Amino acid sequence: MRAFAGLAACCATSLAAAQCPRTGDTVFDSGFEQPPVHAYHVAPGGDDGHDGSAASPWASIQHAVDAVAAGDAICVHAGVYNELVTITRSGSGAAGPIVLQAVPGDAVVIDGTALPIPGGQHGLVTLVDASHVIVRGLELRDYSTASVANVPIGLYVTGAGSDIRVEGNHIHGIRTTASGCAANAFGLKVDGTRAPASIKRLVIAGNEIDHLVLGCSESFSLDGNVEQWTISGNHVHHTNNIGIGAIGFEGVAPDPAFDQARDGVIVGNVVHDVSSYGNPAYGNEYAADGIYVDGGTRITVERNLVHHVDLGIELASEHAGRTTSHVVARSNIIHSGNSSGISLGGYAAGVGGTEHCSVVGNTLLRNDVQGTGSGELQIQYHASDNLVVDNVVYAGPGGVLVHAYTGDTAMPAVLDHNLYWSDAGAAGSTWTWRGSDYDSLAGWRAGSSQDAHSPFADPLFLDLVGPDLRTAPGSPAIDAGVEPDGGLAGSFDYGGDPRVAGGAIDIGAYER
Structure with missing residues (x-):
């Protein structure tokens, strides 16, 4: 994957700044080589009829992800955004990734309060068949259900795709209050649902995932046709089921030969205060890994x-x-x-x-x-x-x-x-x-x-x-x-x- 060294720096910290700072002004260094083709801005008080510049930002994150092309960055400014974000576009190795990230130092919250769960399973941020995408620095919170028919997810990657990075996000307050093992919720979930095309070259790093009510599910899991991945430096805590899972043979991929998380690394993570004791799906059992x-x-x-x-x-x-x-x-x-x-x-x-x-x-x-x-x-x-x-x-x-x-x-x-x-x-x-x-x-x-x-x-x-x-x-x-x-x-x-x-x-x- 080719991209630019100053990824975080592309997001100016002030709405008055109309262009990206120089490439060397980095907050996160992901090995990228050039600044974005365009840096677009989203802020409270913006308008989706604007041009998305720092001086005239858009109002909704979804409008931004629908408008950008390979090599573009979306700089989201401080505020609470009560919306679902679905990314179906891809960057490229030649032009660079599509980047969705908080402006460095800004508290950007995507809040799921009272939002629906489309299709019965959805994330506050969902990537579908996307490649060369980076999601960074967002707080995803308070997405919930009381129904076994619905599965709320903080951040969801599904389908097939490559060269995806999920970095430095904070996911919490994802909950199901339904009962039994048909009740499910996830903090972060990756499902490789196609074959032979997989989700591959995936990096999930430096995220905090906490205070989840999960039913029979995991706080953070990779399932199905997912390969060549790294889970590093994440902090998972205070949840009532499994912390980090790498799963196979669940029928997530359509071909059993590909239905297995594989060729990955789980390194340098901290997992604590995870227990299923008292979880209605388990009763009084110590069953959470x-x-x-x-x-x-x-x-x-x-x-x-x-x-x-x-x-x-x-x-x-x-x-x-x-x-x-x-x-x-x-x-x-x-x-x-x-x-x-x-x-x-x-x-x-x-x-x-x-x-x-x-x-x-x-x-x-x-x-x-x-x-x-x-x-x-x-x-x-x-x-x-x-x-x-x-x-x-x-x-x-x-x-x-x-x-x-x-x-x-x-x-x-x-x-x-x-x-x-x-x-x-x-x-x-x-x-x-x-x-x-x-x-x-x-x-x-x-x-x-x-x-x-x-x-x-x-x-x-x-x-x-x-x-x-x-x-x-x-x-x-x-x-x-x-x-x-x-x-x-x-x-x-x-x-x-x-x-x-x-x-x-x-x-x-x-x-x-």
Whole structure:
């Protein structure tokens, strides 16, 4: 995608400014190369009969997106806009993207109060079959329904298209007050609904998504024929269902061969205060993941912070005969969850599972605070040929470290070079393997044939209260890991430092 370095700067901060500042005056740098062909303006008190200049702005955002062409930017000035915005036009690689963004420093609100939900499912901002589009710096709020027939969405990308960026937006107050699992709402949703044409080269970065009432849906999800994407630096919090989801096999794409989110990266996000407990679609169940790969493939989940959710990271599939596969979860920090820290395998015998996934170099601390028994690492149904290495697994008072409670596969995972510790102490810690329980590391090794090189020792975190989960000098985690083949450990640790320093890789999310 070709565009201009001064993307944000094209939007003059004053209505009196009639042209774009020089390209170097940037607020967001997205690697763009030239200023927009035209910069049009929208402001309260404007008129759609005007020419859209800074001196004579338009009144509605929808009028602007219907008027612009490839390479143009729409500069929206401070105000509350009670309208739905649907983008069906595309930019181009040659002329540049179509840009919809708030003027830097201006509070631009698209408010959904009392607005309809066309077609039964719609966003406050919706992109349909659009390519080379950027949406940036908007606040999208208060779009709701009380009907199971309607699905409100904060920002919705659907159809097919490429080279889309969604950056620095704040989405909140999207709600369904309908009951049961037919009730749905989403903060941000991407649906690849065509095949073989996909939604691809998609970047969703630096957005805040919070205070949502979702029913059976996700705060933020990619579903269907979506490929070559990056979800980075987003902050998802205070919602009553899944934080970030990458989904497959839901029938979103018309051809099952393409119906799977794939070839993506979920990196550097913060997800917290996410729980389905009390959500009418679930009742009193701790079922909401911070990050959920449900039927996705070839995805990397790395350097995310997930805390005070139900399940931290789950790699599974809800569809019988289908799996999440070839996913790498590495260098993540997961703590203080209501249920398990990391979960592999389907939640029941009648659903799908997890295969060829790798859990490498993560730090899990005091999850399962509700005492569900799922522990720090949970392995459920139809899990096979997975890898779990170099993780710090630190259980709380319940002492459940690994809970692999099903025996339906011969080799759910290979585990080694993990560092185990527990507030319950050696005598109060437990491991479960294919349905058999063990109450000592020696018993666990003998019964499971796993973790031959894994110690039970205090990792010596710098601060358990903060927490600061870097390790102190002398930690048994230092240089105690093993680098798996194929670059599975990645290049960087949780803090962005080189993944290997010293004689060998460290166990856990940080490299000392």
